[in-house]
Amino acid sequence: MGTFQIEGGHQLQGKIQPQGAKNEALQILCAVLLTSEEVIINNIPDIIDVNKLISLLENLGVKIQKLGKGSYSFQSDELNLDYLQSEQFKKDGSGLRGSIMIVGPLLARFGKGYIPKPGGDKIGRRRLDTHFEGFINLGASFRYNKEERFYGVEAPNGLKGKYMLLEEASVTGTANIVMAAVMAEGTTTIYNAACEPYLQQLCKMLNSMGAKISGVGSNLLVIEGVKELGGCEHTILPDMIEIGSWIGLAAMTKSEITITNVNWEMLGLIPTTFKKLGITIERRGDDIFIPAHNDGYEVQSFIDGSIMNISDAPWPGFTPDLLSIILVVATQARGSVLIHQKMFESRLFFVDKLIDMGAKIILCDPHRATVIGHDFHSTLKATTMTSPDIRAGISLLIAALSAKGTSTIHNIEQIDRGYEDIEARLKSIGAKIERVD
Structure with missing residues (x-):
């Protein structure tokens, strides 16, 4: 110690x-899973929580190249989804609360996402209900293995847009739902959405990748689903x-x-x-x-x-x-x-x-x-x-x-x-x- x-x-x-902003970096890094094309991210902070997430993405099969101080290239064109069922993933994911935000992108792109109960600061109860209720609203089925403390969501027939009123304006919950909804069929409306600068940055990045998100900066987001997203370059605040x-x-x-x-x-x-x-x-x-x-x-x-x-x-x-x-x-x-x-x-x-x-x-x-x-x-x-x-x-x-x-x-x-x-x-x-x- x-x-x-x-x-x-x-x-x-x-x-x-x-x-660079830690809380933004954790969201932005998860968003690279939404496309098979190259994504370049600048101003990534060199801190333990962010480096843990980068390591998790690498274990998942994301091709990562360091371009310079704080600048990385990510390409998620050959992911190893079997890693999500491994003991190593349970260990990697449980050590970082931000790992919960890989579920939305995986659900959107591959129709399934899994995560062990994540860790993080011991600052009181921090519910994950907002995340999973949002996925369920989009048409995903939810399961939780209480013995292994492992969450899963699946949507083999794809996601469908829907109006939803969030019970709490959760920043990570909103980010996760937005990343799931960008490739859902139809229109998703999220009311009582978080509107922190981190979330605004995520939405701006997704729009630059081809998403159609309006209302950025407000608590009412409207997302028109698209078939796929492309690469981009993004700089963290x-x-x-x-x-x-x-x-x-x-x-x-x-x-x-x-x-x-x-x-x-x-x-x-x-x-x-x-x-x-x-x-x-x-x-x-x-x-x-x-x-x-x-x-x-x-x-x-x-x-x-x-x-x-x-x-x-x-x-x-x-x-x-x-x-x-x-x-x-x-x-x-x-x-x-x-x-x-x-x-x-x-x-x-x-x-x-x-x-x-x-x-x-x-x-x-x-x-x-x-x-x-x-x-x-x-x-x-x-x-x-x-x-x-x-x-x-x-x-x-x-x-x-x-x-x-x-x-x-x-x-x-x-x-x-x-x-x-x-x-x-x-x-x-x-x-x-x-x-x-």
Whole structure:
């Protein structure tokens, strides 16, 4: 198990380039299964979760060629579908939650798709019902082997378009259903569809391959089925979760940092939400400039004077993946804030580690925490901790970089799952961080 040792309390300075978006990459990579022609994808992040999926695709028979840093060619013209019934596939698929999104493309193209119960972060219940209810609506039959924890969908006579109202605006569920529907017979209408930038990018890529998807960017998608799709070239957006992480890092360490090439138009409420904590964010072209907050930052209040409440919601609401960062940043703000994690019931349980570091946090229940900021009158104390998941892990790393003394973070593979070459990039702006195996 890998470990980071972090000497905190240092101001950082410089430029940092966000990696390609992890959540987009997992969808886009599964979409290469929809065509036998070559698909070129650029700006793929070199992280554990994405590399696991690339390995799974290679085992499935996808021809993969690395063209350069972050750029790959994929061709799915000779797939080995027997791999889907193998013990190796059960092992490969169960280790990555994003593997669920290979089912839609396989169902669309070959009339069948299988997946073991996927893993991922332990952040509470994350149902797969939306995925399979969508496939069933399109005419597929569903089966689940409870003993082997193995899912399967089959449509030997093909899929047929249908109107459906999703019970939840699941991002991966919407992506999976869209990829299944693009080659279904007739028209599919998906209401209450997720509309995150990742999903918008997937739809734009599919349209460039010959799909007919309208309503992109809204929660009502209309898909006219086509017989087949062709190849394309696609570039993945910068990772907005990483961009938010670097904003939080700059504020907590009173550092002057420029985050380059952020694609402002796709950041949604992220800059606005950090501004609610009093953080100064300047737009310089397509870059974000964060000045050193040497005088701290003050939480805003609502117009009626009540305590600031920051909560997550499906897009275009504030992404739940950044709520852990907001919570950590609030520990040194001037003022108090209520953090309401609505979408996952276990994501706030990492706050006990922040409390051990001296943060003033009241965990009200699994979904809500009240943070009373220190206003830098007292710094967080260095400690030893273990990263429970990707987002909590980066939050603890930010806390450690702001804390006085040397902190140790174990289980950093969780951080590596979502952040590329993180210690080298942090060192480039002056962080004191070392990886110890």
